[in-house]
Amino acid sequence: MSALSDQLTYRLYASGWAAVKRLPERTAYRLFERVADRAWAKRGKGVTRLERNLSRVLGPEATAEQVRALSKQAMRNYLRYWCDTFRLETWSRERVDSTFLIDGVEQMDEAIASGRGAVMALPHMGNWDHAGAWATGRYHGFTTVAERLKPERLFERFVAYRESIGMEVLPLTGGQNPFRGLMRRLKAGGMVCLVAERDLTDNGVPVQFFGETTKLPAGPASLAVATGAPLFPVTLWYEPGHQRALVHPAIEVPAEGTRAQKIAVMCQSLADVFAKGIAEHPADWHMLQRLWLVDLDPAKAPHE
Template structure:
């Protein structure tokens, strides 16, 4: 029933006032936060790595902001089809070390492989990039609910994005070919990948397994790699009037990370080291705005069930064993 309702709302976005839906979803977010359900406990475990000095009160305040940010994203994703171009462009703008005044930069001319995380509103970011930077092509996770998948893939296509689905043949090769053309933008949500293709990297005070995709396409296309962080900002004045919303987003583009130092490395090492480089940039953005990181699933090594994971490197098994006081994760290693 909830999935059917979400699909209906997304397909009939103009029938439901955005403000009313926002109020309902914020109330639901507060209920989840108050009773610590719907991923709140895991969110707080994740935030504890980002905010190691935070006391309980600060942690609870940040997790509440995080849940409200997450639920508002769903409102915006459901109703984006009812927004005008002017409203959307008023709700988001670019920033960061790699996004100066576009009139003085070639960022819109070169193609951009990008690593990013589950922050802010990536639908808005994709629309903004299509409108101001270049043609966006990205990969969406293939959902078990075909109706949900088709609905949200179609919404993103109407926003101007090219959407590939996980499981399609040779996605990496297709993205690399695209990047060899000018004016292409390929952002990949990559801050969690527990498959055997994921790469373990250091993040905050622990280890996480992230997608290799951003590093792979950057290396194969011989292009510098960029990082995107997103956070919300309160809107005022004319911009708020145009947006018809109290909040908007900053799409912070950082980089470029030059790939030349990695080209002479063995392939696996190059992917790992380049991945670590963009994760270091991304982690700084998370530290600055932890309330906009929508990570309600286990991501840090301490929370992962290693017995269900494949091809674990020896150093991760050793670290896990050390974390457990030496009581043995050796038996958790499985074969592909």
């Protein structure tokens, strides 16, 4: 991407972000729903990839009409996520908390109160920024990792936004090893939150996910093994007027096996919980990218 193109991309993004915050709320959400419907109707690469992914969630018995109907709602929820995110800086603490309804929170409270820290692992569901804003208010901040975006100014804008609502954001690449920063937070008894069903490093752990092989990032399980902090899967979904979240029981570190074997077992357990949550709320899973190995590179797919 050229410097001129980078600058244009950033300016368009920044001006759009500012404009959405100033719009009347009902107008903003209606606009984003229309954008979602238009994108869905155009059937671009993101929409067709989303439908292929959702087809795996629904299974071979699903009809094309069922997949299309689900993908339309999924696009609306995806654009709702972006509208929420652009406007989140304007929300009061009372609104952040009152519109985020969470079950299982006592598990996280206990882990933090005990000084063990907690690792929260989430799929791309609902609005993880809203969840993060809620968590920063309850637990006085947490540490996460972010993929570097292009242009660099856009990445810096996202980091500044997330830091403004109480997150510590470590870049996945191009800086110090983020694992050390995550370990530091956990050893201090704090919280780490990671979006964790898509491997961005090509060093992930193979797992079975909706009947096909993909890779999960090893980070959440590795941190739990290294520090003793409990690993909690969290799934998110939208309901009218608010967002719901479920903190699932902690994934235990296996008593036997090498470090790599323990991490592999925990990653598969994490994939299983994610799959259950996604199957229950498939329209809230925002996966518009290739995920399974057979889609990324057929040559990498396992053979019987």
